[in-house]
Amino acid sequence: MSRVEILEKVTVIFRDLFDDDRLDIDDTTSAEDIEEWDSLMHINLITAVQSEFNIRFSMDDIYKMKNVGAMIDIIQKLLD
Amino acid sequence: MTVIKIDQVNLTYIKGGLSVNNLLEYPFDSQLIMRKRKSLKKELLKKEDLSEKHIAILGGSTTHDIKDMLELFLLNYGIRPVFFESEFGQYWHDAMFGNAELIALKPDVIYIHTSNRNIMKYPEPDQDSAAIDELLEQTYSHFEAMWERLSATYHCPIIQNNFEYPYYRLMGNQDASNIHGRVNFITRLNMKFYEYAQSHNNFFINDINYQSADYGLREWSDPFYWYMYKYALCIDAIPILAYNIANIIKSLFGKNKKAIALDLDNTLWGGVVGDDGVENLELGQETAIGQAYMEFQQYLKDKQKLGVLLNVISKNDYENAIAGLNHPQMILKPDDFTIIKANWDPKSLNLVQIAEELTLLPESFVFIDDNPAERELIRQQVSGVAVHELGKLENYIYTIDRAGYFETTVFSKDDLNRNTMYKENIKRTQLQSSFADYKDYLLSLRMRAEVKPFESIYMPRIAQLTNKSNQFNLTTRRYTQVELEQIAEDPDYIALYGKLEDCFGDNGIVAVVIGKIEGKSLDIILWLMSCRVLKRDMEFAMMDTLVEKSRALGIKTIKGYYYPTTKNGIVRDFYEKQGFTKISEDAAGNTVWELNIDTGYEAKNHVIKVNS
Numbered sequence: 033m034s035r036v037e038i039l040e041k042v043t044v045i046f047r048d049l050f051d052d053d054r055l056d057i058d059d060t061t062s063a064e065d066i067e068e069w070d071s072l073m074h075i076n077l078i079t080a081v082q083s084e085f086n087i088r089f090s091m092d093d094i095y096k097m098k099n100v101g102a103m104i105d106i107i108q109k110l111l112d
Numbered sequence: 113m114t115v116i117k118i119d120q121v122n123l124t125y126i127k128g129g130l131s132v133n134n135l136l137e138y139p140f141d142s143q144l145i146m147r148k149r150k151s152l153k154k155e156l157l158k159k160e161d162l163s164e165k166h167i168a169i170l171g172g173s174t175t176h177d178i179k180d181m182l183e184l185f186l187l188n189y190g191i192r193p194v195f196f197e198s199e200f201g202q203y204w205h206d207a208m209f210g211n212a213e214l215i216a217l218k219p220d221v222i223y224i225h226t227s228n229r230n231i232m233k234y235p236e237p238d239q240d241s242a243a244i245d246e247l248l249e250q251t252y253s254h255f256e257a258m259w260e261r262l263s264a265t266y267h268c269p270i271i272q273n274n275f276e277y278p279y280y281r282l283m284g285n286q287d288a289s290n291i292h293g294r295v296n297f298i299t300r301l302n303m304k305f306y307e308y309a310q311s312h313n314n315f316f317i318n319d320i321n322y323q324s325a326d327y328g329l330r331e332w333s334d335p336f337y338w339y340m341y342k343y344a345l346c347i348d349a350i351p352i353l354a355y356n357i358a359n360i361i362k363s364l365f366g367k368n369k370k371a372i373a374l375d376l377d378n379t380l381w382g383g384v385v386g387d388d389g390v391e392n393l394e395l396g397q398e399t400a401i402g403q404a405y406m407e408f409q410q411y412l413k414d415k416q417k418l419g420v421l422l423n424v425i426s427k428n429d430y431e432n433a434i435a436g437l438n439h440p441q442m443i444l445k446p447d448d449f450t451i452i453k454a455n456w457d458p459k460s461l462n463l464v465q466i467a468e469e470l471t472l473l474p475e476s477f478v479f480i481d482d483n484p485a486e487r488e489l490i491r492q493q494v495s496g497v498a499v500h501e502l503g504k505l506e507n508y509i510y511t512i513d514r515a516g517y518f519e520t521t522v523f524s525k526d527d528l529n530r531n532t533m534y535k536e537n538i539k540r541t542q543l544q545s546s547f548a549d550y551k552d553y554l555l556s557l558r559m560r561a562e563v564k565p566f567e568s569i570y571m572p573r574i575a576q577l578t579n580k581s582n583q584f585n586l587t588t589r590r591y592t593q594v595e596l597e598q599i600a601e602d603p604d605y606i607a608l609y610g611k612l613e614d615c616f617g618d619n620g621i622v623a624v625v626i627g628k629i630e631g632k633s634l635d636i637i638l639w640l641m642s643c644r645v646l647k648r649d650m651e652f653a654m655m656d657t658l659v660e661k662s663r664a665l666g667i668k669t670i671k672g673y674y675y676p677t678t679k680n681g682i683v684r685d686f687y688e689k690q691g692f693t694k695i696s697e698d699a700a701g702n703t704v705w706e707l708n709i710d711t712g713y714e715a716k717n718h719v720i721k722v723n724s
Contacts, residue, residue, distance in 0.1 A: 048150075049147060050150070051154070075343075076146065076147075076347075079347040080143070080146065091336065
């Protein structure tokens with residue numbers, strides 16, 4: 033799956049979870065950019081992404097997710 | 113479980129009120145509701161008639177998503193929760209030493225979410241059985257002390273998780289039987305929890321031991337979620353956990369289903385009786401399919417023994433339906449059903465009629481039919497009915513079971529006799545039609561009532577009635593058993609139950625009245641009656657006794673209150689019929705009534721013998 037396709041799917045997840053249909057994200061988006069993105073929301077993001085792509089992150093993966101771009105890298109790695 | 117692809121679920125689908133409910137009905141898509149929780153909540157909050165309940169969650173691990181999911185399921189059941197949530201892991205501390213927020217909340221229910229992560233010590237290999245017994249006692253008393261403190265402080269139902277099995281076994285298979293094994297230790301601890309539940313009315317187990325087994329223990333206990341987020345279960349399992357808790361809570365507040373409306377052809381047996389003939393129906397031990405139908409019938413029969421009313425709605429000629437029900441291999445006999453409707457009318461019409469005949473609301477029904485078109489019809493035409501998605505034949509039992517329509521919390525003698533009582537009611541209706549004069553009919557029933565102050569043996573039933581009665585209920589106040597026990601002992605209240613018997617049998621406790629004494633006046637804060645004894649003059653027998661008791665206490669006026677809801681229209685004129693005078697009415701239709709009993713009172717019941 034291409035990065036663009038992954039970003040598209042991840043965007044839908046973000047919009048659902050934050051209940052905001054106009055929310056746009058890119059590689060540089062991080063918790064600093066979205067007010068409601070706290071540690072509890074982070075857990076929901078991780079869980080929803082795992083289910084969406086049918087993958088399982090390791091603890092190590094999660095520590096490396098500093099922003100959306102890093103998340104997409106890891107998703108792509110796990111999908112290969 | 114049906115998995116809806118999330119991309120395909122557009123917002124218009126979610127936004128329709130009906131669809132929101134569907135998404136939260138079993139079998140639900142956990143992943144979808146976790147993701148759409150915010151928009152789902154917004155939609156659910158638009159529902160009318162939500163009743164507010166205060167719910168305290170005392171957690172031994174993270175509870176945030178549990179609270180979110182519980183909220184959705186409760187809203188779907190018509191309960192708007194206001195939560196207190198312990199700080200991480202503070203369950204014991206909050207219970208034992210108090211917490212200002214928790215005290216201020218005045219919880220209606222307390223849920224204690226603990227898991228085997230909260231067991232601090234397990235047996236050591238060098239300990240003898242006496243030392244292990246002592247450890248068991250210590251571990252248990254940590255919990256028992258907390259329950260005692262909570263119930264003494266808050267007087268409300270407590271829901272407590274039991275323990276799931278550990279996800280590894282130090283002693284392998286013998287971990288289950290060896291006294292040093294953790295599986296053994298947890299099993300014994302759970303047994304002690306159950307003993308407490310058996311001897312305490314207001315204490316209920318949330319069986320995570322079963323839930324985790326059902327889900328798959330390895331997945332449920334994936335330690336990733338503990339290490340990362342201090343969750344004692346995997347996040348994907350949270351909706352299942354929350355659904356179970358919501359089912360216990362809705363049952364406590366009288367929102368269980370009471371009856372099932374069943375289709376016949378391809379639901380209770382294989383084949384179409386009208387086309388295939390009775391002898392060709394697939395039912396019995398001979399074939400796999402026949403066996404599945406038999407087991408399904410056995411499941412329904414066992415549910416019936418627990419007080420669930422079974423009814424038939426079948427598109428068939430009546431004779432054919434009865435012939436099918438008399439098939440020699442049928443587990444369910446025609447007599448096991450309260451009402452059988454076999455005709456060619458729309459099923460929605462039949463369902464509404466059954467509800468009326470049983471004096472139940474349609475929302476008390478679960479509709480079970482293999483035909484998706486019939487299910488859709490009921491969904492669209494009869495609101496509130498739980499329309500069950502049956503799935504494959506081999507899954508009939510388990511999907512109905514997991515849906516939790518009939519979650520048992522209070523089990524009273526009444527539940528045991530319910531089928532007989534409804535049957536007797538149908539006989540009464542038949543008798544009634546043979547009398548031209550209604551009073552003659554009532555007299556022919558030879559009714560005897562007991563109208564007396566609350567007695568402790570009847571408390572579970574009285575509590576059940578206060579939580580279940582919606583129609584013949586003037587103020588729709590709900591009480592827990594503990595609150596009722598306090599009222600029974602308080603000299604400032606007159607609290608009466610009414611029990612009615614007649615020539616067909618015992619109806620059990622059918623009426624409850626609570627009056628609060630205010631000087632020389634009595635405020636009727638609760639007046640309810642079971643609809644199964646409508647039009648029997650029981651309400652007059654109750655009033656006569658209430659007046660008699662009030663006068664003995666020197667009370668001069670009785671005040672009645674009527675608070676309208678969408679369901680209690682039948683008692684709008686109740687106090688007028690009782691001879692009260694209306695003294696006020698507000699914009700919402702709430703009315704206040706008064707009766708002077710100082711100058712005399714004429715007894716209104718002439719057909720029931722009371723307390724003789």
